[in-house]
Amino acid sequence: MTTATTALPIAVDQQYEIAHLKLVPKRHVGRMIAATVVLALLAALVRAFSVGQIEWSYVSQFLFSPAILAGLYNTLVMTVAAMTLGIVLGVVIAIMRISGNPVLSSIAIGYVWVFRGAPALLQLMLWFNLALIFPTMGIPGLFEFRTVDIMTPFVAAVLGLGISQGAYTSEVVRSGLLSVDSGQYEAARTIGMTQMKMLRRIVLPQAMRVMVPPIGNEVIGMVKLTSLASVIQYSEILHNAQIIYFANTRVLELLLVASFWYLFVVSLLSVGQHYIERYFGRGSKSIRSAV
């Protein structure tokens, strides 16, 4: 072999000498044109807003006004309350769905069918107007109250949003439970765990890894979905913005104020989701290498 290579020296012709040449990267002409067009359109949009009849002073005046901040607070309270109800119902319905009892699993399927099938706005209005068909509620002989007293905008909105959310979340929880290997269930049983302890200690923590991204998505969706409650007079941020612009007719300015706060809250939640995902991804290689 060695003799062969020495016998055949590679002739370094000038044609093959490229080390000294300058490397010119490929030019993406199409991309540059597209970027220019998009930037031009964006500039036009910014200009349109700057010459538009927007009184920016109103935006800054109302951004931190007590009514708007109270609305923001109510939006957050509604998000937490409805989402909590949604997650609790979601977990219960998902566990009922995978249970061996045909009655429980059928009820779970029926729940998802009904509450995923009707628009959230319609459900909200159904709860709010429940007094029309049930003037009083309670257990006969024990206690009774007038439905209008109990079905405040807040309660109706929590029930309407939370119950319909439960239908979606139950599917997320179910896919999370199905993602856990059957060997994990067996290992938990062999160390003597009861069904509930197994779910709580072994199955749900692992299912969370799969469930957190879509549930984070749903929380962000819920922040915005709470605006539906303005229709039944719940004082969330959009409702309060509307009340102000009905008085001062600065419609767009106040809608911009409301959008600012929605965007702000959603941005905070996105950051929070990142950390929650990292926590539940512990022990998982793919997540760790990404962090």
Place this chain on the structure above:
Amino acid sequence: MSKNILVKAIDVTKNYGHFCALDKVSLEVTRGEVCCIIGPSGSGKSTLLRCINLLERMDGGGIWVNDELVGYRREGDNLYQISDVEISRQRRRIGMVFQRFNLFPHMTALENVIEGPVHVLGEQVKDAEERGRTLLERVGLAEKANHYPSELSGGQQQRVAIARAMGMRPNLILFDEPTSALDPELVSEVLDVMKDLAASGMTMIVVTHELGFARNVANTVAFMEAGKMVEFGLASEVLSAPKSARTAEFIKAVHS
């Protein structure tokens, strides 16, 4: 029943639809002994093992562990299925090691070992951790206590799984093909831990294809095929001078 018998299975039968996985299988394991169950794939070895700790429910026959009927309560002429909570209680003293390890991936090695002692037996975390470290040291993994399963090799994961089973202070450990999912060079480290365990007097039932392990460690060997117990006896007799022609054939095939 003799005082020294820990596990007694009588005429255990299990059907999956029309398929008969176990056909009147009987087995007896004496306290402190190692019983290896060998046989071709699909012969019902694992199913029998899983009936002992109720991961599968049998359709006929009975299994007694420590003179306690597994899964049922006898009252007069009736056998009542016991509650889930009772089943969990019965499983506590029966450890199990799986082919695919089944460690809890969201817990470190040490957390895996103390999970049962703390959350099932109600031991103090501090005591359980101390004992957990001793157990990990015993399987040669003291320095891996804070590693997650995904950071361990297959052999290391299986040794943690053995430590986890021991954490429950079992009087019986079931091994379901503990080395079948391992790279060949990792098999011996797991078998060595099992040998130590056997030497310490732990009662073990091992479903395995490792005839060398059976020859060296087992007291008794059971050969199963097609859901039937073909041959059951002292390890030296079954492996060296099998009575059944089918057993002899199987042993010869595995060795060649």
